[in-house]
Amino acid sequence: MTPPKDIPYRVDMARSVSNSLSLSTSPTSHFHSPPSSFKDRPQYNKQLKPFQRESIKVLLLENVNQTGRDILEQQGYQVEFLKSSLPEDQLIQKIRDVHVIGIRSKTKLTENVLKHARNLIVIGCFCIGTNQVDLQYAARNGIAVFNSPFSNSRSVAELVIAEVIALARQLGDRSMELHNGVWNKVSNGCWEIRGKTLGIVGYGHIGSQLSVLAESMGMSVIYYDVVNLMSMGTARQVSSLEELLGAADFVSLHVPELPETKNLFTSKQFEQMKNGSYLINNSRGSVVEIAALVDAMRTGKVAGAALDVYPNEPGGNGPYFSNELNSWTADLTKLKNVILTPHIGGSTEEAQSAIGIEVANALVRFVNEGATLGAVNMPEVNLRSLTLDEPNHVRVIFIHKNVPGVLRRVNSILGNHNVDKQMTDSRGEVAYLMADISDVDQGEIKDLYQSLEEDSSRIRVRVLY
Numbered sequence: 001m002t003p004p005k006d007i008p009y010r011v012d013m014a015r016s017v018s019n020s021l022s023l024s025t026s027p028t029s030h031f032h033s034p035p036s037s038f039k040d041r042p043q044y045n046k047q048l049k050p051f052q053r054e055s056i057k058v059l060l061l062e063n064v065n066q067t068g069r070d071i072l073e074q075q076g077y078q079v080e081f082l083k084s085s086l087p088e089d090q091l092i093q094k095i096r097d098v099h100v101i102g103i104r105s106k107t108k109l110t111e112n113v114l115k116h117a118r119n120l121i122v123i124g125c126f127c128i129g130t131n132q133v134d135l136q137y138a139a140r141n142g143i144a145v146f147n148s149p150f151s152n153s154r155s156v157a158e159l160v161i162a163e164v165i166a167l168a169r170q171l172g173d174r175s176m177e178l179h180n181g182v183w184n185k186v187s188n189g190c191w192e193i194r195g196k197t198l199g200i201v202g203y204g205h206i207g208s209q210l211s212v213l214a215e216s217m218g219m220s221v222i223y224y225d226v227v228n229l230m231s232m233g234t235a236r237q238v239s240s241l242e243e244l245l246g247a248a249d250f251v252s253l254h255v256p257e258l259p260e261t262k263n264l265f266t267s268k269q270f271e272q273m274k275n276g277s278y279l280i281n282n283s284r285g286s287v288v289e290i291a292a293l294v295d296a297m298r299t300g301k302v303a304g305a306a307l308d309v310y311p312n313e314p315g316g317n318g319p320y321f322s323n324e325l326n327s328w329t330a331d332l333t334k335l336k337n338v339i340l341t342p343h344i345g346g347s348t349e350e351a352q353s354a355i356g357i358e359v360a361n362a363l364v365r366f367v368n369e370g371a372t373l374g375a376v377n378m379p380e381v382n383l384r385s386l387t388l389d390e391p392n393h394v395r396v397i398f399i400h401k402n403v404p405g406v407l408r409r410v411n412s413i414l415g416n417h418n419v420d421k422q423m424t425d426s427r428g429e430v431a432y433l434m435a436d437i438s439d440v441d442q443g444e445i446k447d448l449y450q451s452l453e454e455d456s457s458r459i460r461v462r463v464l465y
């Protein structure tokens with residue numbers, strides 16, 4: 001593995017550089033050991049060096065909204081912005097030096113990519129889903145991951161409502177025909193949605209929002225979820241997916257990508273659906289086996305489908321939706337009453353603007369203050385504002401393996417100073433300690449840092465001053 005060059009310390013713009021220590025890496029020092037085993041990593045071999053906010057390098061992929069870019073640039077960070085995601089080899093090159101990366105649903109931050117990220121401290125998913133990131137690997141290497149849990153939920157729910165009506169009225173086909181000069185006025189197989197039953201699979205942020213909208217348009221709503229939930233309005237939770245499929249005229253999927261939701265819909269589930277019902281998938285492409293859907297539509301079992309997500313999706317805009325990407329593409333695109341959209345469920349001005357603000361602010365709080373509130377892979381730890389303007393105040397962040405004896409050792413190190421406040425929490429194998437300490441002379445910061453670095457439980461140390 002490649003060595004880390006810098007560990008981002010908080011930059012205190014008010015402090016003169018001459019007051020600060022500096023951190024540089026020897027060419028022989030190294031980086032994280034294979035995280036799964038938490039093997040001892042070679043120790044960092046460096047001198048403390050504070051760097052300015054301007055030292056923080058941020059890579060934003062996939063056209064992250066301007067709101068998020070503005071927030072990060074206003075901090076003085078170096079922000080590189082790209083409109084699309086990157087293939088793995090290019091991503092590995094780019095991720096080597098950055099401290100922060102912002103992505104959306106396309107960029108795969110696998111172990112193979114992350115192990116090259118020698119300076120990375122935080123990942124921002126400017127979307128809801130985090131399935132594209134190896135969250136465990138990131139946590140075990142002290143890399144926090146943030147997302148925006150519900151800023152695009154309403155946008156997705158509204159799209160589903162549009163799709164329910166569009167499928168019921170075969171709008172896609174009629175529009176396509178007229179674009180091709182064909183007048184085809186039909187009522188056969190076209191329906192009102194009033195009084196029809198919508199079956200929602202996954203009743204979380206999006207599913208429950210959809211429930212409210214559907215009821216307000218006169219639909220009956222049933223839902224299936226693996227947890228017991230409070231129903232919105234007069235919606236009713238059913239006890240099995242099979243029960244839902246046997247009763248719903250429209251089935252809409254809103255589950256996350258998980259091992260349990262992979263191919264949740266295969267020929268068995270299509271068989272269980274009502275004759276002439278409709279399927280809508282705005283969740284993840286892995287949830288539906290498309291070849292089975294194609295079969296179910298050819299037999300007429302399913303009367304229409306709207307898909308926004310696919311097993312393989314292109315990394316950027318262009319003529320890439322072909323059989324090369326997914327072998328069933330040609331079959332699917334020939335079917336009648338199939339609405340295909342390019343993963344735009346959350347793509348509205350409102351959603352993208354809100355996500356940009358939410359995730360960028362979380363990144364700034366983490367980089368500048370170490371706060372992990374809202375992190376999806378780390379314990380949530382926060383302390384009230386830093387008092388670094390006061391002389392000799394330091395914030396210590398110690399991300400470590402969740403094993404016995406660490407607090408005793410760490411507190412004996414911190415106890416040489418005055419611990420003003422401290423918080424620690426753990427999540428699985430990883431624990432996060434944050435402490436504000438005073439009575440620390442500038443000359444003592446290096447020793448403090450190195451003592452923590454040398455602890456066998458250490459995943460990552462940051463000293464903000």
Ligand SMILES: NC(=O)c1ccc[n+]([C@@H]2O[C@H](COP(=O)([O-])OP(=O)(O)OC[C@H]3O[C@@H](n4cnc5c(N)ncnc54)[C@H](O)[C@@H]3O)[C@@H](O)[C@H]2O)c1
Pocket residue numbers: 128129149150152153156201202203204205206207224225226227254255256257258260261282283284308309343344345346347
């Ligand atoms: N198309 C898009 O642009 C778009 C936009 C936003 C989100 N999404 C996708 O939609 C998913 C759902 O979003 P959300 O915000 O509603 O998530 P959420 O976490 O709020 O809700 C998901 C619900 O699914 C339930 N669930 C999990 N496994 C299940 C299973 N096997 N069977 C039934 N229910 C199950 C959970 O208990 C939870 O209630 C996201 O994970 C994301 O992948 C897509």
Ligand SMILES: O=C(O)[C@H](O)COP(=O)(O)O
Pocket residue numbers: 104105106126127128129130152343344345346347
């Ligand atoms: O997870 C999400 O929020 C959606 O899938 C949207 O992803 P996107 O930001 O890549 O459009």
